[in-house]
Structures are given as C-alpha cells and as structure tokens.
Amino acid sequence: MFGKSKGDAAEEHRDIGSAQELQRSTATSGASEATSSISSGLSIVGKIVGHGAVTIFGHVEGELHASTVVIAEGGKVEGDIVAEELTISGRVEGTIRANRVQLKSTAVVAGDIFHRSLAVEENAQFEGGSRRLKDAIDTSSRVQANRNQLQTASIDISAGANGSQSAY
Numbered sequence: 014m015f016g017k018s019k020g021d022a023a024e025e026h027r028d029i030g031s032a033q034e035l036q037r038s039t040a041t042s043g044a045s046e047a048t049s050s051i052s053s054g055l056s057i058v059g060k061i062v063g064h065g066a067v068t069i070f071g072h073v074e075g076e077l078h079a080s081t082v083v084i085a086e087g088g089k090v091e092g093d094i095v096a097e098e099l100t101i102s103g104r105v106e107g108t109i110r111a112n113r114v115q116l117k118s119t120a121v122v123a124g125d126i127f128h129r130s131l132a133v134e135e136n137a138q139f140e141g142g143s144r145r146l147k148d149a150i151d152t153s154s155r156v157q158a159n160r161n162q163l164q165t166a167s168i169d170i171s172a173g174a175n176g177s178q179s180a181y
Contacts, residue, residue, distance in 0.1 A: 047065050047066075048065055048066040048067075048068065049063055049065065049066070049067050049068070049079075050067070050068040050069070050070060051067075051068070051069045051070060051071040051072075051073060051088075052070050052071055053070040053071050053087055053088075054071060055070075055071035055072070056071060056072040056073075056074070057071070057072070057073050057074070057075070058074045058075055059074075059075045060075050060076045060077075060078075061073060061075065061076070061077045061078070061079070062078045062079070063077075063078065063079035063080070064079070064080065065079065065080055065081070066079065066080065066081040066082075066083070067079040067081070067082050067083070068082075068083040068085060068088075069082070069083065069084045069085060069088040069089075069090060069103070070085045070087060070088050071088060071089075072088070072089045072090075072091075073089070073090045073091070073092065074090075074091045074092060075091075075092045076092050076093050076094075076095075077090055077092065077093070077094045077095070077096075078094075078095045078096070079096055080096065080097045080098070081096060081097060081098045081099075082094060082096040082098070082099045082100070082111075083099075083100045083101075083102075084099075084100070084101045084102060084103040084104070084105060084120075085102055085103055086102040086103055086117075086119050087103055088102070088103035088104070089103055089104040089105075089106075090103075090104070090105045090106070090107065091106045091107060092106075092107045093107045093108045093109070093110070094107065094108075094109045094110070094111065095110045095111070095150055096110075096111040096112075096150070097111065097112050097113070097150065098111065098112065098113045099111040099113070099114045099115070100115045100117065101114075101115070101116050101117060101120040101122060102117040102119045102120055103119070103120070103121070104120075104121045104122075105120075105121075105122045105123070105124065106122075106123045106124060107124045108124050108125050108126075108127070109122070109124060109125070109126045109127065109128070110127045110128075110149050110150050111126075111127075111128055111149055111150065112128065112129040112130070112148065112149050112150060113128070113129065113130050114126055114128045114130070114131045114132070115131075115132045115134075116131075116132065116133045116134060116137040116139060117134050117137060118134040118135060118136040118137055119136075119137070120134075120137040120138065120139070121137075121138045122137075122138065122139045122140070122141065123140050123141060124141045125141045125142040125143070125144070126139075126141065126142070126143045126144070127144050127146055127149045128143070128144075128145060128146070128149050129145065129146060129147065129148065129149050130145075131143060131145070
C-alpha cells in the first residue's frame with residue numbers, strides 16, 4: 014500500500030504462510046525443541062546455552078551447551094562443549110563432555126573427550142585424552158542450571174561478498 018508493490022505483499026504473505034506451516038508441522042510432530050544454527054561468516058564470542066539442536070557452520074569462541082550439537086565442516090569451536098549428542102566434522106579446541114561423540118573423517122579435535130560412546134571415522138584427527146564414563150553428562154540438571162545463568166553473547170558479523178549480512 015505505502016511503497017509496497019503487489020509482489021512485495023505477495024512475498025510477505027508467502028513468508029507468513031511458510032512460518033505458520035513450520036509452526037504447525039512442529040506442533041503436530043510432537044517436537045518441542047527448535048534447531049538453531051550459527052551460519053558461516055558469523056563469529057560469536059560468549060556462552061551459548063541451547064535446549065535443542067545446535068549446528069555450527071561459523072566460529073564460536075566460548076562455552077557451548079545443548080542437547081544435540083553438530084559442528085559442520087568449516088565450523089570451529091574454541092571452548093568447552095557439553096552435549097547429549099555431539100557430531101564433529103569441523104574443528105574443536107577444548108574439553109568435550111558428551112554421552113555420544115562422533116568424529117567424522119574431516120574432524121580436527123584438540124582436547125580431552127569425556128564420553129559414554131565414541132566413534133572415530135578414518136582420517137579424523139584427534140589429539141588429547143579420551144575417557145569413557147558411565148554418564149559423561151547429566152543433561153536434565155545441567156541444562157536446567159544453565160537456564161538460570163544465561164549470559165549475553167557478543168556477536169561479530171562480517172559482511173558477505175555482496176556487502177550485506179543479516180542475522181536471525
């Protein structure tokens with residue numbers, strides 16, 4: 014109406030419809046946890062506490078706590094990780110505490126791993142100690158305690174190739 018073309022209005026309605034459909038599919042599937050991601054080109058310094066799945070494509074410097082963590086190829090975490098399930102295809106420097114840890118062939122890990130189960134693919138690089146524990150973490154009490162101690166993270170966004178960057 015004011016400065017919007019019909020195409021813009023149609024796109025806005027399509028985006029709203031997509032968001033509503035996503036909410037409906039999440040509600041009907043019974044999944045109560047959302048998946049969050051740190052995209053490539055994004056660096057975060059601070060403590061990240063998630064209650065669902067977190068995928069890292071960018072760079073995190075600090076602690077990372079979530080139920081399920083995936084460090085994608087090209088992703089990097091410098092700091093401690095606490096998770097129920099952890100899959101690493103990128104780089105990690107720090108102590109890992111996770112019940113299930115999987116190091117993919119492209120993984121590079123420098124630090125100790127405390128785990129219930131550990132799977133290491135051929136060509137994965139791991140330098141540090143590994144210790145099997147009956148329960149490497151207790152996610153229910155740890156996540157609840159961390160909810161009360163959330164800290165603000167500092168976000169550094171670098172402009173992409175086209176000069177624009179958006180973070181959601």
